[in-house]
Amino acid sequence: MNIRKINLRYSKWVIILAFITLPLFLLFTFTYLPFGEMVTYSFYKMKYIGERTFVGLKNYKDLFTRDDIFNSLKLSLYYMGGSVVQLVLALLLATLLSFKTKLGNLFKGILFFPFLINGIAIGFIFKFFFTHGFVFDTVLSWVGFPVESLPYWLKTQGLNNVSLVGTSVWRYLGQNMVLFIGAIMSVDSELYEAAELDGASKVQQFFHIILPSIKTIVTLNIILSITGSLSAFEPPFVITKGANGTGTYFIIMDQVAHTSQKVGLASAMAVFLLLIIFVVTIIQKLVLKYAFRNADTGSGKGDIL
């Protein structure tokens, strides 16, 4: 019996080492090592190859003094605005679809599918869609807007960002909606039945049952949209290549790192993004804590990892 116990202890450690070595190695090589390097790089003026010189906080100052970077920060406000619109629409559609609907699954499927298309394809689809006189203009001309009176959706400054944000809403709306449908479905159906019996209208049911019970996930998504706004990449990359003031933070970072090879500055941009994510995460934690205290949502499992 004793020998068996020792054997078990021994084989326990063998299996632990066998199963955690590779994941830890990968985690270290592709996450923590680059993380450390990135922080170091951000204090240097350097390229990928060749000499580097220590410049202190200069790269961080450049974040706010260089026009292209500062503009891209302001630009993310468009995307945040877009994600608010997106959340509201997703909530509306999710609510509609969570009641009995003819062809409900078809609607759900149609609205969700764009989430599965690759970003480059979406870029092409919408470049085509918004080109002057093409799809969007044609449809608008059907309802009475002459094509000549319509603006250039991708060239006019300001408007082009609205078009790009529209693309992003098109892409993620369905995913948000599915998320919300999942949350709404987890609400006890007896609540609706009881409300129905009490003569509550659908609108009342929405504000008094649905919204309170999914407010955590809605708040989380609002917060998440902040980092999402800074990371918008593929569609603007294909559609406008960041021209005419459409360069998002990510596009500029990519250009700085790989076109002009200002690795130090690009690293500082990445570190800054990381700081924003930290702040957002802390807010998110606080919100969760607050939400768990005030509502009986979720299974309350908390941190599994």
Place this chain on the structure above:
Amino acid sequence: MMVTRKVKTASILQIFLKYFILIFFAFWTILPLVSCIITSLKNTEEYQSTSVMVLPKLLYFKNFLEAFTLAGMGRAFLNSFVVLVFVLSGSILISSQLAYILNRFKFPGNTLIRRLFLFATLLPGVAMQVSVYSIMGKLGLINHLYGYIIMMMGTDVISIYIFIQFMENISVSLDESAVIDGASYFKIYWNIILPLLKPATVTSLILKGVSCYNEYYCANLYLQDVKIRTVAISLYTFTGPLGNKYNLICAGVIISMIPAFIVFILCQKQIYSGITSGAVKG
């Protein structure tokens, strides 16, 4: 006020409004895709002479063939397939093994490892490529399919999370009775845990598969050589001098969407549940 109105008219109005909204949004969702399909079926002459929303007179399928060869999509599909097979099998094994250890064994460092992985989710993956790029360079992993595969395997915390969550509902008494029967820990993992994890594996395979197939940024950074391009990169060929030939571009776009579409049709339920369960973490 709603209350004073007759219930019947109100509900008819409600139903009308509901379907109007649904059809309206479904229309705008489908429109870009439909216009793409229409255009992909026109030959160049017809494409240039007709409005984009006019249906093609006769279906011209040659665009698909031309787009397929022009962008080298045959090769690209093969590459994407190889990447998918290795990344998916690799990351499923790695993350289920790690989840098994973290969930079933108490040992000093267990919590630390969980925290390390949890913290890693906060680091913005694509932004980190600034420095991952130089590490990949030093390791000689740039411009090799295996380099990209290794990198893609190493960054999958969501699967680990899904597996741990799932494993909490697999009774430990199964393991214990197997130990009494003299099974080794590896046997327990391989013959008991892994088969029971199947639903979680399917979910994670589909989600990871779709996002891996669609991944562009890193593929473009690390797979510069024409021979090792994946589908997402090959599609980008259409930006250059071909930029105006939308009948070809649309054909290419549709070809690239077919695998995701098939997966979607076959596995809708798992995809939805994957989206919902992956989101709890936020």
